[in-house]
Amino acid sequence: MSEVLTAPLVVEFPFTRSLGPVQGAFLTGLRERTVLGIRARDGRVVVPPVEYDPVTADELRDLVEVAPTGTVTTWAWNPSPRRGQPLTTPFAWVLVRLDGADTALLHALAAPAPEAVRTGMRVRIRWAVARTGAITDIACFEPADGAAAEYQVTSHSGEFADPVTGITAPARLDYAYAPGGAQSRYIQALAERKTVGERCPACRKVYVPPRGACPTCGVATDEQVEVGPRGTVTTFCIVNIKARNLDIEVPYVYAHIALDGADLALHARIGGIPYDQVRMGLRVEPVWTEGARFPDHYRPAGEPDADYDSYKELI
Amino acid sequence: MSEPVRGPVREVAVVAFGQSEHVPDSAETSEVEMLMPVLHDVLAQTGLKARDIDFTCSGSSDYLAGRAFSFTMALDGVGAWPPIAESHVEMDGAWALYEAWVKILTGEADTALVYAYGKSSPGDLREVLTRQLDPYYVAPLWPDSVALAALQAQALIDTGITDARELAGIGARSRGGTDADPGRQLVGPLRTGDCPPVVDGAAAVILAAGDTARRLVDRPAWIRGIDHRIEAHSLGVRDLTDSPSTRLAAERAGAFEAPVDTAELHAPFTSQEVVLRRALRLDAAGGTVRVNPSGGALAANPVMAAGLIRLGEAAAAIHRGASDRALAHATSGPCLQQNLVAVLEGER
Numbered sequence: 001m002s003e004v005l006t007a008p009l010v011v012e013f014p015f016t017r018s019l020g021p022v023q024g025a026f027l028t029g030l031r032e033r034t035v036l037g038i039r040a041r042d043g044r045v046v047v048p049p050v051e052y053d054p055v056t057a058d059e060l061r062d063l064v065e066v067a068p069t070g071t072v073t074t075w076a077w078n079p080s081p082r083r084g085q086p087l088t089t090p091f092a093w094v095l096v097r098l099d100g101a102d103t104a105l106l107h108a109l110a111a112p113a114p115e116a117v118r119t120g121m122r123v124r125i126r127w128a129v130a131r132t133g134a135i136t137d138i139a140c141f142e143p144a145d146g147a148a149a150e151y152q153v154t155s156h157s158g159e160f161a162d163p164v165t166g167i168t169a170p171a172r173l174d175y176a177y178a179p180g181g182a183q184s185r186y187i188q189a190l191a192e193r194k195t196v197g198e199r200c201p202a203c204r205k206v207y208v209p210p211r212g213a214c215p216t217c218g219v220a221t222d223e224q225v226e227v228g229p230r231g232t233v234t235t236f237c238i239v240n241i242k243a244r245n246l247d248i249e250v251p252y253v254y255a256h257i258a259l260d261g262a263d264l265a266l267h268a269r270i271g272g273i274p275y276d277q278v279r280m281g282l283r284v285e286p287v288w289t290e291g292a293r294f295p296d297h298y299r300p301a302g303e304p305d306a307d308y309d310s311y312k313e314l315i
Numbered sequence: 316m317s318e319p320v321r322g323p324v325r326e327v328a329v330v331a332f333g334q335s336e337h338v339p340d341s342a343e344t345s346e347v348e349m350l351m352p353v354l355h356d357v358l359a360q361t362g363l364k365a366r367d368i369d370f371t372c373s374g375s376s377d378y379l380a381g382r383a384f385s386f387t388m389a390l391d392g393v394g395a396w397p398p399i400a401e402s403h404v405e406m407d408g409a410w411a412l413y414e415a416w417v418k419i420l421t422g423e424a425d426t427a428l429v430y431a432y433g434k435s436s437p438g439d440l441r442e443v444l445t446r447q448l449d450p451y452y453v454a455p456l457w458p459d460s461v462a463l464a465a466l467q468a469q470a471l472i473d474t475g476i477t478d479a480r481e482l483a484g485i486g487a488r489s490r491g492g493t494d495a496d497p498g499r500q501l502v503g504p505l506r507t508g509d510c511p512p513v514v515d516g517a518a519a520v521i522l523a524a525g526d527t528a529r530r531l532v533d534r535p536a537w538i539r540g541i542d543h544r545i546e547a548h549s550l551g552v553r554d555l556t557d558s559p560s561t562r563l564a565a566e567r568a569g570a571f572e573a574p575v576d577t578a579e580l581h582a583p584f585t586s587q588e589v590v591l592r593r594a595l596r597l598d599a600a601g602g603t604v605r606v607n608p609s610g611g612a613l614a615a616n617p618v619m620a621a622g623l624i625r626l627g628e629a630a631a632a633i634h635r636g637a638s639d640r641a642l643a644h645a646t647s648g649p650c651l652q653q654n655l656v657a658v659l660e661g662e663r
Contacts, residue, residue: 004343011381023451048452054547076465077503084457093462095551104551114503119473135452169455175381175437180345212348218365218394
């Protein structure tokens with residue numbers, strides 16, 4: 001059994017989201033150190049405000065201002081903060097019912113130790129120094145003195161100068177990608193400049209690259225079969241748009257290539273021939289570059305073109 | 316206001332269930348390599364060939380794999396060419412089973428293959444699951460799945476509904492009584508013993524209608540009712556100590572019309588079992604309901620498959636005569652956000 005391969009894989013997006021009238025007002029308000037809630041159909045003040053009633057699903061629009069102080073309704077002690085979380089030292093996750101609100105907001109509470117935190121404790125918002133119109137404009141909550149006073153919410157238009165209409169929410173997840181048995185075997189053979197497919201025990205087809213299963217029979221491919229190195233262009237396209245970070249002059253040809261002995265075409269770039277002379281049936285061979293783990297491209301092998309009948313089932 | 320609960324318009328049963336070994340790291344196998352033996356297992360149990368299956372439905376998540384359309388690769392294990400009737404949910408496989416059940420009710424299929432798989436090992440599951448949260452107010456804070464469950468657990472402790480001792484007992488029972496150590500605190504009040512092991516795994520079931528089901532298995536596990544409901548999406552709007560969506564789903568599935576003898580609950584955290592037992596009234600005086608004889612999600616929690624496994628375990632108990640009427644529950648999202656309840660029965 002060959003060594004199982006893994007490789008780091010980072011998935012990262014700066015999600016750009018539009019906010020609409022309710023969420024936009026709330027997040028703009030945070031920028032201005034003003035906390036807005038919304039009046040639900042049953043009279044409850046929902047903070048953070050939602051666009052639709054949590055019970056009836058009616059559209060909600062009656063914004064009100066609530067206090068920057070509140071009461072912890074439940075909490076959880078986080079001894080090891082993780083990437084992206086509001087504080088870098090141990091803190092408490094809290095749900096806080098702000099004075100004037102009937103529902104609770106999730107955020108972090110700065111506290112020295114779990115002994116300093118309890119449900120029912122009074123807290124207030126610690127504002128971030130630089131505020132942009134995001135939930136992180138609340139840096140965190142901090143302990144506050146004084147009992148909850150009866151707080152009269154006031155109606156709010158939700159209008160601010162220079163309103164925030166969207167947020168950019170960066171998201172990054174880190175993976176260790178493992179391609180599994182069949183694909184590891186394929187990649188390891190490539191490192192020795194061999195293309196090794198796998199055969200289905202039922203229909204006898206040879207899959208290149210192998211994925212571990214025959215998609216027709218639904219069984220594991222079990223026999224390694226070296227294919228190529230030469231093959232036949234079964235179909236192709238001409239690429240006219242330059243890809244970012246790809247140092248290949250356009251136009252160039254990208255093709256499906258049926259390697260000799262394979263029952264599935266793989267795809268690769270065709271070089272060493274003007275783009276407008278590539279054709280179905282062209283016989284090609286791989287071009288390896290120093291240190292690469294896969295062929296850089298395929299070039300004409302200098303043989304007569306393959307007969308259409310020899311590859312028509314592989315198009 | 317509530318309409319009367321009616322039984323399904325067609326008899327549909329779970330006729331086979333299989334699952335993989337659940338391992339902390341399955342780097343040596345791809346998704347399809349992990350899944351395929353499970354698919355072959357359920358087909359072999361019924362004697363059906365892949366070509367005999369009218370409809371195939373799966374559940375998995377691209378966020379676990381870190382790749383778009385990752386489920387299409389797993390489909391190779393089904394033998395999906397020439398094209399089959401197939402669907403996928405980016406949810407736990409329990410919801411794939413729901414879709415397949417509806418498909419059979421319509422009369423468009425008599426048999427269905429349902430499978431689910433999850434490989435958590437490539438990523439950091441606690442971080443991955445933050446990406447399912449409200450992207451405006453919550454996800455930018457990156458509250459991880461254990462932290463959110465811990466907020467729920469603390470609320471239960473504050474109201475006196477449970478305590479650390481009961482939670483430790485649930486953890487120990489789920490792990491077969493051999494591991495009574497509550498472990499170290501992960502996110503207080505939750506300890507490692509309150510939290511599910513992070514594993515990779517796969518599961519599959521086969522559904523069949525009426526006489527087809529009777530032909531395929533000695534004792535079909537008939538789905539007498541199944542329903543799923545969801546809570547308001549903001550955690551701070553909900554009462555975290557209760558699960559009205561579970562109760563409503565159970566009502567609509569007919570769970571309260573007669574006692575069940577077995578309940579397979581999808582409670583990834585010990586505190587969530589407390590919430591579910593109350594919502595499902597499993598602790599009624601004199602009650603003898605066996606809760607999670609399989610060990611539940613606290614013993615093995617392959618994300619995206621653990622809910623389907625609850626349905627499969629309940630059905631398997633009926634197949635082997637260990638249960639006559641079982642409840643199966645699956646959940647999705649933070650703090651029991653969405654809940655599915657099914658009632659399964661064997662013919663007596």
